[in-house]
Amino acid sequence: MPAIDFATGLKCKVCGKLYAKQPLNFCTDDFGPLEVVYDYEAIAAHISRAKIEMRPFNMWRYRELLPLDGEPTVGPQVGGTPLIKADRLADALGVERLWIKNDAVNFPTLSFKDRVVSVALSKAREFGFRTVGCASTGNLANSVAANAASSGLEAYIFVPHTLERAKILGTSIYGPKLILVEGTYDQVNRLCSQVALKYGWGMVNVNLRPFYAEGSKTVGFEIAEQLGWRTPSHVVSPMAGGSLIGKIHKAFHELEQVGLIAPGSSAKVKMYGAQATGCNPITDAVKTGRERHKPVKTPNTICKSLAIGDPADGYFAAKLIRDTGGWAEDVSDPEIVECMQLLARTEGIFAETAGGVTVAVTRKLIEQGRIPRDEEIVLVITGNGLKTQDAIADSVEQPVTIKPSMDAFESILAEPAPALA
């Protein structure tokens, strides 16, 4: 075994009971979620900034802080996405320093889910699974299908039947068993949990979830390294199941624990969560001071990728937001579309609907005075707009059609410029 395995086991986040590394996502005593435990002292002795900087720029340069026994066998090129200094969007929002972590260009399926899937499927192979799968709102389906195909694993993928066509086609192309379920994501997820228990397959966000979720930390590792081994003051993250926001913060904390960033850095980061108003269980819990979220039975938003009515990590996400001094907000469908366009027109980034949610929520939090205008902000963009084109089809300006003549061209120049939507 190569000397990169520093994950010592699994631990219940509720009662602290320890388990050996295995495909299990809940504590058998209280059903609390399990999380991977690492030997941080050993990691600290093993890695350094210089060592990491010599490795290829992808998520596996932080391999000591990921839960594989050996080398990654699925998705070895995932991650390493740009952190963009977003000056034009900063001007539009009236803030001084704004960055965008752009996972809309993650490889191979254009969302941050490639990070979690490469960990989950590499781990699935270590456990000896031949069949894998997931419950998904779309991006995860794309990623599991692609990564399972490239590694020769059989995949069963469960999605709500109302999913965007681009996300269905972007899954089917890789040849998995794709099952459209007549129900909400939560019903799909419940079915998937029952399938995992009965058939013993490696479901990435069910029994492989403790390992899978660790992949999201690499968003945080990259942000800190790209800022020059330091943390920003404010991070705005979209929330569906509520896992990503927690893992980004955990990443900052771990970098501190292993000595890669200055002591005290992670405690200064305020975390903000973004949801669509049509499915806002976590932002509602934060705003109303409720400890446990109230599930949303029938999500109703164009932002289907965030449409999880009963988020598994809702409790922990709301707690983290409160504990770090951040906040949470939600925005309407028109605001989502408007901010997808704002991001595209200021920064040249075509993000999916979830990106519109994140930008619109950021704008709202700035206007509310929750995020100060003179401190550094990082927005996390998690998916690509090419997958959710229907959302903006009626909102973008229609192109003009002309005859192939200079007269025709110059006649349109004479017309007043259309106002920006």
Place this chain on the structure above:
Amino acid sequence: MPTKIEIPTPMRDQTDGKGVVEVTATTVRDALAELVRLHPGIESKLFDQGKLRPYINVFVNDEDIRYLDELGTAVKEGDLIALIPAVAGG
């Protein structure tokens, strides 16, 4: 015909390996109390100081009781109560 409670695999150590336990009850609360009476070992898995543990979702005929009347949800003969671990997805 009694009400059936579907026991998830990790809790079956407490029900002598049974995947389904039959009870007679008019509410989910009563049904779970009856389950605990029949199989006392399951109490600490389901409840913490009298409250249902947060990571256990209870369904009556495929409907989450949080959308119904929580533990006060009425059940009748032939209904199926399912206990499902909630930590998945996302």
